[in-house]
Amino acid sequence: MDIKVLPLPVDMKKDKIKDETRLGFGKLFTDRMLIAEWKAGNGWCDARIQPYAPFVLDPACLVFHYAQEIFEGLKAYKWDDGRIAFFRPEMNARRFNQSAERMCMAEVPEELFIKGIEQLVALEQDWVPTAAGTSLYIRPTMIAVEPVLGVKPSEHYYFYVILSPVGAYYAAGFNPVSILVEDHYVRAVPGGTGEAKTGGNYASSLKAGLEAKKKGFDQVLWLDGRERRYIEEVGAMNMFFVYGEKIVTAPLDGSILSGVTRDSVLKLAPTLGYQVEERKIDVNELFDDIRAGKVTEAFGSGTAAVITPVGRLCYKDECLQLTEGKVGKITQNLYDTLTGIQTGKIVDTFGWVKFIE
Ligand code: COI
Numbered sequence: 001m002d003i004k005v006l007p008l009p010v011d012m013k014k015d016k017i018k019d020e021t022r023l024g025f026g027k028l029f030t031d032r033m034l035i036a037e038w039k040a041g042n043g044w045c046d047a048r049i050q051p052y053a054p055f056v057l058d059p060a061c062l063v064f065h066y067a068q069e070i071f072e073g074l075k076a077y078k079w080d081d082g083r084i085a086f087f088r089p090e091m092n093a094r095r096f097n098q099s100a101e102r103m104c105m106a107e108v109p110e111e112l113f114i115k116g117i118e119q120l121v122a123l124e125q126d127w128v129p130t131a132a133g134t135s136l137y138i139r140p141t142m143i144a145v146e147p148v149l150g151v152k153p154s155e156h157y158y159f160y161v162i163l164s165p166v167g168a169y170y171a172a173g174f175n176p177v178s179i180l181v182e183d184h185y186v187r188a189v190p191g192g193t194g195e196a197k198t199g200g201n202y203a204s205s206l207k208a209g210l211e212a213k214k215k216g217f218d219q220v221l222w223l224d225g226r227e228r229r230y231i232e233e234v235g236a237m238n239m240f241f242v243y244g245e246k247i248v249t250a251p252l253d254g255s256i257l258s259g260v261t262r263d264s265v266l267k268l269a270p271t272l273g274y275q276v277e278e279r280k281i282d283v284n285e286l287f288d289d290i291r292a293g294k295v296t297e298a299f300g301s302g303t304a305a306v307i308t309p310v311g312r313l314c315y316k317d318e319c320l321q322l323t324e325g326k327v328g329k330i331t332q333n334l335y336d337t338l339t340g341i342q343t344g345k346i347v348d349t350f351g352w353v354k355f356i357e
Pocket residue numbers: 072073074235236302303304305
């Protein structure tokens with residue numbers, strides 16, 4: 001599909017980044033965006049790169065009432081030789097369409113998804129930051145824009161991509177976060193939408209997150225929705241627990257997100273000499289194992305969160321400290337290797353990195 005490039009008027013050009021070390025996450029957006037439309041009977045049409053601008057939408061659009069919406073998150077990095085590298089974009093394209101299928105939305109052709117992002121980022125490459133720990137975060141999104149109040153799949157969608165130069169997701173940067181195991185609210189149930197990257201999953205996590213924040217935690221760790229016993233994920237991250245030289249994470253059983261970084265950690269860790277295991281993790285056994293010193297580190301993984309060390313983990317009335325509040329050795333090794341591959345400092349033997357063609 002041909003993507004039209006509309007002119008960017010001079011007065012729509014934004015000021016460039018002033019200080020790359022103070023970007024934060026998702027607060028600043030670049031000059032242009034990609035948009036394409038899908039209509040029942042017509043398929044995809046009108047793909048264009050245009051100036052970044054607000055939408056004018058009918059207040060009856062299905063997305064506003066019944067949350068028919070999906071999104072993705074991936075990153076681009078500017079290497080020292082000036083090339084722009086993407087990390088496993090085909091995984092995001094595939095997961096986007098899995099989410100689309102679950103939410104009864106139109107599938108986006110992989111070519112439109114990947115080539116569209118490449119073309120947009122090529123035009124916006126001056127916005128890719130280069131300071132340590134920064135990148136260009138790419139947010140592909142699809143929303144249902146048919147204006148109708150009956151509950152049904154939309155017959156009109158916008159697929160769009162916006163770009164945001166970012167630093168660390170957590171304000172503390174690459175430092176251990178404090179996590180509360182949530183024993184009241186649940187994020188997902190078997191047969192629900194937990195595996196889909198859809199806005200509703202994040203909206204329904206807000207109450208627990210807010211209550212945890214008031215108690216001084218950065219995030220909540222969800223338990224399974226049936227027994228409230230097995231570790232699932234932390235909304236913005238999959239979770240890993242380090243048992244000596246073995247790294248354990250929850251299996252993909254339909255209610256957690258199939259993380260690209262999760263998959264990368266599972267493939268990378270054995271090459272660094274660690275064993276990996278995907279298994280159900282009972283929260284009571286986990287706490288026994290932390291108390292007994294068998295669990296030596298914990299960390300989360302995600303595109304935004306990269307690899308985030310966990311320093312304090314609390315469940316009901318008990319708080320346990322891991323790695324004395326420091327970054328664990330294995331967590332650091334995985335972080336350095338993964339970000340090294342993404343930024344071209346370490347050779348990519350996996351074929352994960354893609355450049356703009
Ligand atoms: C990502 O890691 O890309 C996500 O979409 C998580 C989001 C909560 C920032």
